[in-house]
Each structure stands twice: as C-alpha cells, then as structure tokens.
Amino acid sequence: MATIKLKCHVGVGPEVSGEALVTDDNFSARYDLDRDRGIFSRPQHKLAGQSYVGKIMVFNTAKGGVASAWMLHQMKSRGIAPKAILFNSVNPILAQGAALADMAMCDRFADGDVTGLIRSGDQVTVKPEQGLVMITRD
C-alpha cells in the first residue's frame, strides 16, 4: 500500500473518504445529472450512465449558472450525492453551493492536473481544512 499526498487550496466542507471517480470532462449540476437516480444523464458527458452517489468526484472545472448553488444542498439532503468534488479550478457558484450543502470541495492542486493525478477506483481521503488530498493505492 502506498499513500500519495496532494496539496491543494484550502477548501470547504468536512473530511471524507471514499472511492474516486475521475474524468477530464467538466461538471454542471443542472445539465449533466439525473438527480433522482444519481447518475450522469447527459449523453455527451464522459461519465454518462455512471453513478456519482457516495463517490469522490474529480473534474476539470465547473459549468452552469447561478441555480447550481442550491442543487448540491438538495442532492445531499436526499442522500443522492457525491461525498466530495475536486476540480482543477472551480467557479464561485459551485463553491458557494458546497458551503451551503456542507459538502467537501477543493481545487487548485499544486502538482498539476488533478484529473491525471487521481485515478478512478483510488481510495481517497479529502481534508478541505488542510488543503490536502491523500490517495491510497495497492
């Protein structure tokens, strides 16, 4: 077992651990998801058909308008939500949404493109308070 530490900017939300689901695609809470079933529903999205429930999601950046700020809160309150979302760079709206939802979110990784640093299936611990993400691999 090896542990890799990734430094990022201080984030929001609680410390969480879980399995990573990674894409170099972007993320819109409004347009990419079937929020009732907990899957990516937009056919063009690289994760189309996959479940995000309970995952540590990793994307390039966030898209979508102001409405997204409410949506993470609604998703989390129904228990159909990811545990954490990591980005290379996030916009204010989704960071505000994570703050309301108390969902872990971090961005701006010191070692470069986070969508290449973390692989789908990795066990990941996110520590937003410290700006730290830890990957455990066999």
Next chain:
Amino acid sequence: MKLNDEEQAMQNGELGEPRRWAIEHMMQVGRFFDAPDLVPVTQAHIMADTESLGEAGVEFLERMAACPERERRVRIPMITDPRGIDFCHYRRLRQTDAMAALEQRAIDALEALGIIMTNTCINYQTIMPPVRGEHLAFGDTGVVIYCNSVLGAYSNFEGGPSSLAAGLTGRTPRYGLHLDRNRRATKRFRVTCQPQYLSDWGALGGIVGARSGSYWEVPVIEGIESPPGSDEMKHMGAAMASFGSVPLFHLVGVTPEAPTLEAVCEPATLAAETIGEADFEAFFARYGGKGEKVDVVVFSAPQLSLLEMQSLAELLDGKQLHQDTDLLAVTSPAVAADARRLGFADRIEASGALLLEGMCFYQSYAREMGEANGWKRLLTNSAKLANIIGGYGYEPTLSNMENCVASAIAGEIV
C-alpha cells in the same frame, strides 16, 4: 478573514441565527477564494426558483423565515430573479399544482425575510440600475455581467445562498470582481463584421464566451463601430455568461472601464483573435431546423424589455399563430403592467400568443412543460436560451425576432 466588531457580533450570534449563518457562509466562501475581508454592498438580488431550490431549499428558507422578525429581515434592498410559475397561466402551461404550491411556499418565506418580489432578470433596465463602482451581490449571470460590464459596478456571480447571506449582513467576501486587478482583460477579440439583430449580438456573446471559457477570463472586444443599445448589450452579455461562465467583458470605446484598449490591457502582449462573418454563420448553423415544424417559439432569457414588447406587438399585429405552434413572450411584472397599459399586451395576445410575467422559460420546469405540451422543436432569438435548453430535451433553433414570428405564423421554421 478580517472581521470588524459588528461582523464579529453577527458571527457570535448576537444579531440572531440567520446573520450568524450568513457570516459563517461568507467566511467559508471567502477563505476558498482568499478574500481578505468583507466588502459592504448596496443591493442584493437572489435567484431562488423552486426548480433549483427543491424541497430542501424551500425548507431552508422557511427555517430562516420562522426566526424572530428583527433577526430575519434583510438589511439592504434585496430583490428577486424570476419565479418558476406565473400563477395566472401555470395550468395553461401544464405545470402542476404541486409546482405552484412549492412556489407559493418559497414566495411566503422570501417575503418574510423582507425581500422585494421583483421577479426579474432585467432589474438593470427596470428597477434600479447600479452605478459605476457600486459593490453588489447580484444573482443571475446575465444581471451580473451586464452590471459589471455596461455599468461598471462590482459583483461576483452570487448563488442564492450567498446573495441571501449578503442581504442579511449588507456585505459579501472581497474576492474576484470586487478587486480591480481581476478586471483587466485577459482575452482580446477583434470583430470584423457588425451585428445587426439582437440574435446577432447574442451570437457574438456566445462566440466570445465559448472562446473565453472560464469565470476567471475577461474578454475585451474591438471593432464595434457604433455603440449598441441596452437590449443588444443584454443579449450579448447573457450569452457570453451562458457559453463561458464569463462575468465581465469590455467593449473598447463603449463600456466605462475601457475608453481605450490600453485602459484594460497591454496590447503588445495580448494578441487579438478575429471574429468574422464565417464565425457568425457557423454559430447559427449549429442549430438546424430550417423547414421543420416548430412546436414553440420562445422570447425569454433574458425577459423582454418594454421596447422588445413593442417590436413584438408590431410584428404580430393582425396576425394569427399557426394552430400547432405556441408562442410565449416572457417579461417582468413591471414591464407587463406597462405593456398592458400601452396596449402592447392586447396586440400580442390577439395573435394567440401567451404573455407570461415574472418567470423565465428555462427556470420554470422546462423539461416537464416540454413533455406535457409535446414541445420539441423550439425557436428563439435568445442565444442563451438556445445554448441551455438542449439540456432539457428540446431541439433549439436560433433566429432573429422577425423570422421567429414569421415561423410561428407559418408553423414551420422559415
């Protein structure tokens, strides 16, 4: 983040739970974006349509609304973005009673907080246009980009929770566009043909937005020969924000921060990309549909100004819509009242068109409306709407207002 005595009192809960929550929320967001402190804001504008709020969001507002009055009232003038329901027309649109009931709960909670229900995304045309240098907490991307760019005000995109926090405290974290250093141009575009219709201005916004592609990019545009009007700026800004998450642009010689190119960038180090006729043609060509049956023609996103209502009334005068095509004209309650007083509303409705007020098409359960009404092919003159409505199961086509009206009469896209 540095807090002053009053802000610390709020943080300690001395001014009630809603303001304590608000400071806590802003501390988290401010820390995320390295804000040194909070900046006083003069107005707040909140997007809180029930489709995005959901049951959980409405309950959140209701908990706040249940606090004592002196604790829950906002401290600065605070207004609302469009609602998801026009109560006079929701059955005709085949929205459900459950949607209307949730909407009414949201309205009751927002009113209890002292928020003014303006229900508009064109407040800069109709309510209280900000002035240059005014710090704001505004919540609709089209509103924010217009107020930053055209009026020289200072606002980030504030989602509903953050707008509410700003309303409750009169402050917002000082990051992003509240700082002059983040308002300099980072992308430069030179336009070689002049937009004519509102849909062309929207297309220009869409092209620039897509090529900029991030909240942290600021495009500057050269080559516009005469200053556009407010509706042109509205369509351009809304599309730019929609296609690129862009919150600010400069138009050389027109917008207040860019009297010259040199005022917003160092031209020698920022090469210009050209936007010409072929780019506009390609932009419109991505939306097909010519000759096809059109199910619904929508003028919305942003809501129509009084002048757009007049244009629409003139185009529809004495005409009847095709029996298989609906036409929706969506505006703010203030403009709707004026349109009625001036006779524009009657002239529009006489054609069979539906005049909707205080809502906006894509924030109004567009997917459910489409399924219930059999709307698939949607025609609009809004580049913003064309961009986003595909995500709700529609096939959009973009054209100018004249062609949209002619198509609604013919029943197919002309």
